[in-house]
Amino acid sequence: MERDSKLKTFVENIKFPLLAILLSFLIGALFIIWTGNNPLVAYGALLSGSLGGLDRFGQTLLKTTPLIFTGLAVSFAFRCGLFNIGAEGQYVIGALTTVAAGYIFNSIFGDLPRFIFIPLVMLAGALGGALWAAIAGFLKSKLGVHEVITTIMLNYTSIHVSNFFVRTALNPSTLEGTTQKAYTVLLPESARLTQLKEIIPWFGYSSVHTGIFIAIICAIIAYFILFKTTLGYEIRSVGQNSHAAEYGGISVSKNLVLAMIISGMFAGLAGATQVAGLNYKVDMAPISPGYGFTGIAVALVGKNHPLGVLASALLFGILSNGARRMQIEGIPKEVVGIIQGIIIIFIAGERIIKFVSEIRERRNRKCNVEGVN
Amino acid sequence: MLSIIIAVVASALRLATPLIFASLGGVFSERSGVVNIALEGIMINGAFFSILTTEFTDSPWLGVLVAAIVGILTSLILAFLAVHLKADQVVTGVAINLLSASFTAFLLEIVWHRSGQTDPVENAIRAKPLPLINKIPIIGDLTSQLTPFVYLAILAVIVSYYVLYKTPFGLRVRAVGEHPRAADTVGINVYKIRYICVMISGALAGIAGSALSLGAISLFREGMTAGKGFIALAAMIFGKWHPVGAFLACLFFGFTEAIQIQASTLGLGFIPSEFLQIIPYVATILALAGVVGRAVAPAADGVPYEKGER
Amino acid sequence: MNYVVEMKNITKVFPGVVANDNVNFSVKKGEIHVLLGENGAGKTTLMNILYGLYEPTSGEIYIKGEKVEIKNPNIAIEKGIGMVHQHFMLVEPFTVAENIILGTEPSLYGGLKLDNEKAVEEVNRISNEYGLAVDPNVKIEDISVGMQQRVEILKALYRGADILILDEPTAVLTPQEIEELGVILRNLANQGKSIILITHKLKEVMAMSDRVTVIRRGKIINTLNTKDTSGEELAELMVGRKVNLVVQKEKREAGKSVLEVKDLHALDNRGVPALKGISFEVKAGEIFALAGVDGNGQTELIEVITGLRNAIKGKVLLEGEDITRLKTRKIIEKGVGHIPEDRLKRGLILNHTIAENMILGDHHKEPFSKNGIMNYDIIHEHAKKLIEEFDVRTPSEEVNAKSLSGGNQQKVIIARELNRDPVLLIAAQPTRGLDVGAIEFVHKRLVEQRNRGKAVLLVSLELDEVMALADRIGVIYDGKLVGILSAEEATEKKLGIMMAGGKA
Amino acid sequence: TSKTGKVTIGMITDTGGLGDQSFNDSAWEGLGRAEKELGIERKVLESESADDYLPNLTSFAEEKMDLIIGVGYLFDKSMETASKQFPDQKFAIIDAVVNAPNVASLTFKEEEGSFLVGVIAGLATKTNKIGFIGGMKSPLIQKFEYGFRAGIKAVNPNAEVFVNYADSFEDAAKGKEIALVQHEKGADIIYHAAGGVGVGLIEAAKEKGFWAIGVDKDQSALAPKNVLCSMIKRADNATYYVAKAIKEGKFEGKVYTYGLKEEGVDYSDKAGNLTKELKDAAEKYKKAIIEGKIVVPKTKEEFEKFEAPKL
């Protein structure tokens, strides 16, 4: 009985997102036709490019990994009533501290075994992100500064801070005496995450790495914290009604800072796994790669639920990896952006669908009444 | 030295101008209770369509008008979803941003058959010395470096202030943003007010976009808003949801950026450039932490209004 | 018949609830008509339908004999209906005048400019006409609840209402204010206005009304002439059983001191001194009531005792131990229970389930959690038990607190706080908005608590309640204690004088 | 080789993407020429972020392209990884050196081209004040800066040079602000090596009527009356030649350096704004560089030591 109703609510919950995705693809098809392409070919490319074979699926998971982290970051803060636009900046700082830790530990301890070194650099990335987020959390809780502004400002700040270190202290020219480079020293081999293809050869050429497992574990941890622990209870209480939380002996300021720190850890881990799994370095960059912003969308489509975030990150991963193949087929990559936007609109406005069915119902009812009269 | 100071002031005003329009847009929307994260996306649409119009009609002011209209149309998506269907306002805003960035890039492909950027339009809205005034020493020098958008922005601030604080409409807007149910019970149509405000917001953000394209670089580039919509949002919060406050906050951003560009001229060249870059952002945070303090949003900001809910 | 309002066969269905079930309700011109019913009976819903806030599922409405469809408040206002809501509909940062004129603003230049002078003039005019003095230029957030209510009534009158609905208007008023309201309403009725009054307070029904309609679980039970009925009869009709209106309480010797407040000073939210050196004690096995007009420092006092606000001077002792600087959590752990005056703001997290609300404050302790992990099975069992025990009307413990009626929300809080078995229970307006059945229940619980040797600090604006329950009564005025009376020496008159700052 | 049996070349842009009016576009044009003249087929992937470089490389490798070109120095590490992962796949990288047998590294001597436009600016200035706007401070962009300054120093050692970095390759509005202020301070010629930021410079030049010097491609089309000349970097030639090598089976995984001598960089004046004297001077220095009489500095240190020989 109970199981039955759970299944029902589950179906209820995913019915609208699925419909939304379907509708978005239909509208996207119009745009594809507009460019003079065949939508079937385009969507075929999208699907085969992201799901056609384990290696392509591996590339999709590669795209998905950072999105899970930033999606978690945004949704976790949301649960405490905080709008963390700053996952972007926390990502950047997390990546930077990962590289820095890799260099520092390596030069102090020499070659560390992987099972020690990898957790160490992950921790460094998480701490970097946490620290960066804590600034916003602290300012919010102690001085009442709106976190939206601080996180926006910290995003821009993070890029310049990162560039400064890339150009100076972490540059190979400083540390290894080479010529000036536009990126940092490389992360030592033993601090790098294992590529899945090394464990499972079917992943072929894809660069997906064990960061995806860390991401999934983090989603489960986030779920557990939010819904099974007192910390989660307190964070959700503060998010829903800080006055009542305070009345219940919950420290609003402590939880605001804590939620922001945990959120920042997730975002920092996005940077850490991206560095340790894919890039092995941090580039000098004028802008950040945008995972923080996509993370907002991921969180919202996933209804700010850690497990929903897993699903929605995968959806975004599929779309953006599939876009590669669409591009190769000569279809403008903007179409994918348009589809993504429309999906979010439909999911946000899941009531659009309800609205339409309501109108229909009302019309039917009117007809009936008129019929009776 | 004087000419440098004038140059910095002019630069600050020019840099602040698109922000002013957009953050006024934010003020209208949020005063009525609708969070408008979509400013960024509306701006990019405004930037694109103002150039498109000018390209084909050779009339930049028509371009500004079209930018405003396109801004309104874009904002109607937000209004329909967030006001009408009570969808999450932030989600909708994020979606509009994503959609607008891709949509303009897509149209660029369709219209100009290329990606990246358009050609510059011949007839943009550029700085012109004002007759008579340009004879006055300092003021003449300054005004000759300002585009008409700058004056328009200042006018928009005054009008916005007047509308929000001196008219019956403004009173209703603020009531709807603070306590929509109270407004509803005295017969104010909460949805209508929110629709109107979101549309005003769209028009202003659209004009902000045209100020970025027609008023500065006279062409459209993908990603040219580069987060300015978010900065405008920050300015709005910084300015405590008040038109004049938002205006001052935008000026502050404009000045910090102008000073950072001028750092070497002002004898600050020894500081690593990255540190100079972060001045506007860090200054904003410090200002909020120290001077301005807690900003209180309109009480119903971001909360969809349900008629029949307790 | 000369009916101004006729509601015929009104049914209103909310998902899962039939709030109004085939209701027939009519009001005569110039009468004061009370709508009486327990919590969740459907009173507010019925009036919201009349005012155009809800659409009825079925049924018809006639105003002054004319069939109308009231789709929105605009139509209601046009038809001469005004409503003062249970939760005030005032924009806090606006001035009194702005609130009153909102929606029908006087303006210049064809609506291009707000005419502030005219607004103030108009407000002064109607306020004189009906004898409801207000200062048009102060902000709502700076005036007392009683004053806010006047603003609400003026709002309706300003719009030319001749049918005035007041939803539980006396719940937040002092005795004097209630009396004044009675006079005001009678004056209005004499001027030909028809008044619909929602209340649970039988004393007021008897004193103020011409006719009474009793509603129970969405159905109309009966409509009676006030002079033909009695409080007891109404109580019985309302809850469907006999109710004991008198609190049973035997005399008892108070024990040692549990709470001691010594020369306490504190500021309010605006930084103005709200407590100016207040001292008293509450002993084990007694109910100490703090009477006073709202806004004299009660809120701040409770907040300081419970750790929600910092004292600037003075001490709070609990069983001899200094708790002045302790955090709220520690204070809860030391055995202080607290029924807050504002349940929506403080007492409940509306979007949490009832089960989660039932453990707020105890969530970090066993058995609800252990080593930081929550045990939801136990939490749900716990909630089910309390729902049963405290008769909370809800489909299950898994619904959000938001969906409960005001009275049932209060029951959730009381259940939670009493269940903790505190050595000191602070009860602030514990029966505000409750029906007689629920009030009887709460009063019984408070007395029970006292009889078990616990200390109870009751803060109430209701003199009846104070006199019925308290062993000793302190009267607070302007942040200071005017005096303390024993239950025997207290009379309504004496207390009334002290509440106005006079010495008894 | 594609389904059509044609030689297929895949190009991957850096984050600037197509339409940058700069070297991504230029590299793409080179392949366009190869498409027309050599009958190859070209495909492109635009990178949204640096994290796309490796996946884009591997996606093309999976397609078994005959050649994969990565445009931009930021590709170097990903190219290294991909070249190891696909030892049979041929790659080329622009602006960086990757030491692998299957990678051709196509690099340019930007400092030499910049030197020539520096000479032109140094001679053409009336105010004796010249501006330079860089994108992000990186070794690559500094080659432009110091080459340019060396050119000025060679002909007009007293000229004052204003240098600003925009810390962006995108923010055109900022480019305009920098340019306007440099102009306000007296600069009448401003050169840029800042991608999209330079668009703002050219707009400012148009508005205020001073000279801008374009970069990477001939940018005079943006403002024929205000672009004095452009320093061109023939990424198009580089991609064309490497495409040709593939087609002819002569591909070699080595480092190609394109300087003035190799016609990899040059100055260009499609709008015809250069006077004869200016052209003559530029030609004179061009010859000297080609002959090795002048070694153009590419870093701060080299620039400080640099002494222009009198010609």
Ligand SMILES: Nc1ncnc2c1ncn2[C@@H]1O[C@H](COP(=O)(O)OP(=O)(O)OP(=O)(O)O)[C@@H](O)[C@H]1O
């Ligand atoms: N409703 C709210 N929304 C957002 N932030 C809030 C809210 N309530 C409180 N805060 C933040 O929390 C901060 C601290 O609140 P509070 O007074 O509960 O803690 P505190 O007692 O000062 O903390 P501590 O006891 O740890 O020193 C406030 O300054 C404010 O920034």
Ligand SMILES: Nc1ncnc2c1ncn2[C@@H]1O[C@H](COP(=O)(O)OP(=O)(O)OP(=O)(O)O)[C@@H](O)[C@H]1O
């Ligand atoms: N918007 C709503 N959505 C769902 N249920 C509602 C809504 N409003 C009221 N109800 C339900 O309808 C019933 C009647 O509620 P109503 O507020 O009319 O009671 P009431 O008589 O005014 O009670 P009280 O004395 O506690 O104010 C309750 O069961 C309540 O939970």
Ligand SMILES: [Mg+2]
């Ligand atoms: Mg009610």
Ligand SMILES: [Mg+2]
């Ligand atoms: Mg405290």
